[in-house]
Amino acid sequence: MTSNNIEIGKKMIENQDWYYDFVDYGWAAAKEAARASMKAFVRFMNTCPKDEADTLREMWMTAYNEASASKRMAW
Secondary structure, eight states: OOOHHHHHHHHHHHHOOTTGGGOSSOHHHHHHHHHHHHHHHHHHHTTSOHHHHHHHHHHHHHHHHHHHHHHHHHO
């Protein structure tokens, strides 16, 4: 069974704008929004038990690495 914290974290990861640097207009605002979202995720993760926080950290890094790989392909 997946805990409520993991479900909340999954939604936060799904809503993260990994591709803010591809926007045509408002790049600075998109970057700040992505950074704020990341900081909110870290704050949330710090309220979770260690095992859940470790799982969430791994999920974040997996999503980040997948987004980074697809960005490299786009360039």
